[in-house]
Amino acid sequence: MKKVITVFAIIIFVPVILCAGIYLYIAWQYHDTYMNGVMINGIYAAGMTPEEVNDLLVQKTEDATFSIIDKSGKETEIPIMEMDYRHSYMDDLDRILDKQNPLMWGIKLADANVENETIEPKGTCDEKKLRDYLDGLDLIKNQADPEKVRVEIVRSKDGYQLIDETKNLLDVDLTIQTIVDAVLNGDTYVNLAVSDCYIPMEYTAGMKKTLRLWKKIDALQSIEIVCRFYDGDETVDASVISSWLLKDDKDDFSLDDDGNLMIDEEAVAQTVEKWANKHDSAGGPWQFNPTRGGTVTIEKGNYGYKLDQKKQKEYLLGLLKDKKSDKSEAIYSQRGYGKGSNDIGDTYIEVDMTNQTMYYYVNGRIKLQTPVVTGCTGKGNGTPQRVCYVYFMQRNRVLIGEDYRTPVSYWIAVYNNIGIHDASWRSKFGGEIYKTSGSHGCINTPTSEVSRLYDMVEVGTPVILFY
Numbered sequence: 481m482k483k484v485i486t487v488f489a490i491i492i493f494v495p496v497i498l499c500a501g502i503y504l505y506i507a508w509q510y511h512d513t514y515m516n517g518v519m520i521n522g523i524y525a526a527g528m529t530p531e532e533v534n535d536l537l538v539q540k541t542e543d544a545t546f547s548i549i550d551k552s553g554k555e556t557e558i559p560i561m562e563m564d565y566r567h568s569y570m571d572d573l574d575r576i577l578d579k580q581n582p583l584m585w586g587i588k589l590a591d592a593n594v595e596n597e598t599i600e601p602k603g604t605c606d607e608k609k610l611r612d613y614l615d616g617l618d619l620i621k622n623q624a625d626p627e628k629v630r631v632e633i634v635r636s637k638d639g640y641q642l643i644d645e646t647k648n649l650l651d652v653d654l655t656i657q658t659i660v661d662a663v664l665n666g667d668t669y670v671n672l673a674v675s676d677c678y679i680p681m682e683y684t685a686g687m688k689k690t691l692r693l694w695k696k697i698d699a700l701q702s703i704e705i706v707c708r709f710y711d712g713d714e715t716v717d718a719s720v721i722s723s724w725l726l727k728d729d730k731d732d733f734s735l736d737d738d739g740n741l742m743i744d745e746e747a748v749a750q751t752v753e754k755w756a757n758k759h760d761s762a763g764g765p766w767q768f769n770p771t772r773g774g775t776v777t778i779e780k781g782n783y784g785y786k787l788d789q790k791k792q793k794e795y796l797l798g799l800l801k802d803k804k805s806d807k808s809e810a811i812y813s814q815r816g817y818g819k820g821s822n823d824i825g826d827t828y829i830e831v832d833m834t835n836q837t838m839y840y841y842v843n844g845r846i847k848l849q850t851p852v853v854t855g856c857t858g859k860g861n862g863t864p865q866r867v868c869y870v871y872f873m874q875r876n877r878v879l880i881g882e883d884y885r886t887p888v889s890y891w892i893a894v895y896n897n898i899g900i901h902d903a904s905w906r907s908k909f910g911g912e913i914y915k916t917s918g919s920h921g922c923i924n925t926p927t928s929e930v931s932r933l934y935d936m937v938e939v940g941t942p943v944i945l946f947y
Contacts, residue, residue, distance in 0.1 A: 530573035565605040572599035639718025781867030788813035828942040850929035851910025856918030868895035
């Protein structure tokens with residue numbers, strides 16, 4: 481009987497012990513690998529070590545970037561990949577492994593549920609390389625001495641600027657440590673203002689005085705005045721306004737009795753004069769492309785744009801006084817017709833005195849073409865080369881000279897006492913009549929044609945007289 485019991489015990493307990501040993505052996509295998517049903521950042525990790533999962537996750541992770549954001553919002557990127565930077569998920573991977581119970585592997589194997597884990601990487605890098613790089617960074621290197629911080633107004637090509645070193649004074653040691661900690665934490669940026677890396681400072685009485693003055697300067701420099709000329713714009717911005725602020729012998733800003741900044745009116749006048757020299761076209765010369773082809777140069781004339789410098793200066797001073805921005809046309813004492821580089825434009829009267837032909841163009845198209853007779857060159861009365869304009873028109877006028885008194889039906893005055901008019905006493909026009917039997921200087925025109933011109937043309941239209 482004893483023998484039977486022994487055999488029975490062996491048959492029952494040996495397999496149990498053997499199975500338990502196998503179960504424990506498999507459980508031991510899971511002391512450094514993940515059990516069934518563990519998903520980490522989309523990777524099924526069953527049977528894998530933390531190191532193996534880390535390698536796979538790092539392969540899926542993009543190269544790291546890191547930026548420092550200062551108080552002004554400016555970003556400075558640090559090339560952390562050059563400092564042997566590498567992502568690592570090991571801290572969280574070890575944590576996930578540590579919390580699993582290897583003895584539960586059998587239950588996990590039978591469990592169809594998946595345990596999803598989402599983890600973030602930390603960073604590893606050569607910390608010495610990172611600290612050395614930060615020490616040479618302008619943001620760190622150019623820090624002011626806390627004992628000698630400046631609050632000053634300085635002039636640059638873009639106008640006056642305020643240097644306020646109290647606003648950007650960093651605690652260098654804290655700043656560097658904050659950046660290092662953020663990099664090693666796997667962050668992509670650090671905001672120095674949010675991280676309290678700036679040293680708060682109180683203004684001295686002198687600093688407060690400078691800030692009050694700066695407020696006045698900034699209010700003026702914030703104005704933008706655009707003056708539109710026929711051939712382009714001139715802009716009055718901070719760079720220009722800064723040159724208009726009046727200073728005394730000590731190079732201090734001059735203030736009036738109300739404490740307002742004073743404007744150097746002479747400087748404003750000089751700027752306006754420069755504009756006039758650049759943009760005025762009145763007086764010539766002109767390059768003109770006549771109907772016959774080629775190019776002619778007309779040196780003189782009374783046509784064109786001319787800036788009213790006095791009124792323009794006063795207008796600018798008024799805007800500055802009111803601290804008002806503006807965009808408006810230049811104030812002209814005399815205006816032309818054209819825009820852009822060609823102040824004549826494409827509507828004009830052309831008198832080709834070599835070919836004794838007059839044309840009237842409207843928007844670039846010929847509306848009238850007629851032979852004419854101009855001033856008699858043989859008697860010294862040749863019509864002068866000029867760029868001028870229609871300045872007066874009259875019907876049934878009597879033309880009076882030293883030795884003549886002649887009534888005409890149509891009078892279009894273009895330059896001094898020279899005009900375009902009918903000449904009923906002539907039966908022929910054109911050719912070389914002007915050389916021996918020309919006018920006293922006017923442009924004699926067939927009545928039928930000058931009557932048409934009179935009805936179409938208007939005062940101000942450019943007139944080009946040339947040979």
